[in-house]
Amino acid sequence: MAIQNNRLTTEQYEQNFSDIHPPFDSREAALVEANRCLFCYDAPCTKSCPTSIDVPKFIKQITTDNIKGSAYTILDANIMGGGCAKVCPVEKLCEGSCVFNLMDEPPIPIAKLQRYSTEKAIAHKWPLFQRKPSTGRKVAVVGAGPAGLSCAHALSREGVDVTIYEKESKGGGLMTYGIAAYKVTPEFCEEEVNFITSLGGIDIKYEQELGKTISLDELRANYDAVYLGIGVGVARQLNIPGEDLTGVEDAIRFIYDIRERGYPSVPIGDKVAVIGLGMTAIDAATQAKRLGASEVTIVYRRTQAEMPSTEVELNLAKLDGCNLIWLASPKEIKGENGRVTQLICSVMEMGVPDTSGRRSPVETGKTIALYVDMVIKAAGQVPYEALVSTNQLDHWNGKIAINGEATNLPGVFAGGDCVNGGKEVVDAVQAGKDGAKAILNFIQSE
Ligand code: SF4
Secondary structure, eight states: OOSSSSOOOOOHHHHHHSSOOOSSSSSHHHHHHHHHHHTTTTTTHHHHHHTTTOOHHHHHHTTTOOHHHHHHHHHOOOOHHHHHHSOOOGGGGGHHHOGEEEEOOOOOOHHHHHHHHHHHHHTTOOOOOOOOOOOOEEEEEEEOOOHHHHHHHHHTTTEEEEEEEOOOOOOOTTHHOOOOOTTSOHHHHHHHHHHTTTTTSSEEEEEEOOOTOOOOHHHHHHEEEEEEEEOOOOOOOOOOOOTTTTTTEEEEHHHHHHHHOOOGOBBSSEEEEEEOOOOHHHHHHHHHHHTTTTTEEEEEESSGGGOOOOOHHHHHHHTTTOOEEEEEEEEEEEEEEOOOOOOEEEEEEEEOTTSSOOOOOEEEEEEEEEOOOOEOOSSSOOOOOHHHTTTOOEETTTEEEBBTTTSSSSEEOOOOOHSSSSSHHHHHHHHHHHHHHHHHHHHHHH
C-alpha cells in the first residue's frame, strides 16, 4: 500500500472526471420532457426552490423554443442557476416536490431542462441583463462565492459599483473549489463567473484576504456598505490519536487540490477511509475512487436513516464502488514510520430517544480495524470564529449574527454560509439577493 499520484492515464482521468450530467441529445428530447409539465398554477417546484425560480414559466418558454426567455426567467431569480442545475440536490428540492411523484411517475427533469437553457446562455454569452446607469455608490463584497456574486450582480443591476475581494485566484467559491469536479467542471465555473461579471460594474480583486491583505475598517471607510460572504472553510478536527500522521487529509483540502492542482498531481492512497456521510464526504470518496484508489470505505457513525446526504448521492458512491460501514465511529488512527496503516473504529448502536425524540449513537465497547493507508476527514466545517471576533462582529459560535441581513456594525451586511454555518449553493444565492436588497435600502436611507 502506498500513497501516490499519477495512477491513471490521461484518458482515464478525463473519462472519470467528465461532466456526469448528459445533456438532452436533441431539441425534440427536451421538448418531450418540457411538454410533460402540467404547468401547475400553485407550482410546488417553485415553492421548494430557495430562489423561487418560476419553474412552470421557464419550462413553458422551452416548449415554444424561447430559450433566451427561459434562461432569463431562471437567471433573473438565480444568477447561478446554471451551476445550481448541476449541484443542487434537486431530489429534495424542485424535482422532489414535482406533482408527478404523487402519481408514482418520474418527476419532470427540472434540473436538466434548466441546464438546457442556461448552458446556452452562458456558452453564447447572451447579454440578458442591463445595468442601470451608475449611481456613484460603491459597495465592497468580501468573497466571490455564490452569496457574494449573487449580491454583487443584484447591486450592479441597480447601478451600484461593486468591488469583490476574493482570497483565492478564481471566483465561484464553493462551486469552484468545494464540489466534485465531475459534477461541475472547473471550465464551467470560470464561464459562469465571467457571465456574471459581464454585466459590468463588478470588479473582482483576487488573492485579497480579509484580516490579511484587507481590513474591515479599511473597507468600511472606503465604501458606502460592505457585504460579507466569506463562507465557512475550516475543517472540523476529529481530536483522536494519530490525526497528525502522514496520510490523514481534510476532505475540503483534498477536493480543493483536485480542482486547483489537476487530477494527476493529487496523491491518493491505495486503500482509503472517508469519515462522514455528508455531500463533502461523498464527493471525497467518489473522487478518491476516480483518482485510482483500489478500495474506498465510507465510515459513518449513525445509520442510513440519519445520514445527511441524499439517497441519490449515496447511490453515486455505491455505483463508484465505495464500501459503506454504518454505526462506526473513528477512535484512533494507527501508523508505522509516521504513516497511516490502520483506522480503528468503535462499533456504535443507536441509543434510546432523548426528550426531543432524537436518538444518538452510543459505543458498544467493540472495535473494528480498517487496514488503510489514507484517511480523509469529512466531519464538517467550522466558521471563521477568530476572524469574526477580531472584527467585533456579533456571532453565534463563529456564525455571524444578523438582524435582517445587517450585522451589528453599521453598513456591514452578511449572508450565506458564514451566517448559517453551511447550506446549499442555492441558499447562498438567495442570501446574496437578500443582502443586496438590504444594502440598497440602507444606501437610499443614508
Ligand atoms: Fe411542472 Fe412538476 Fe412543477 Fe407541476 S410540479 S409545474 S408538473 S415541474
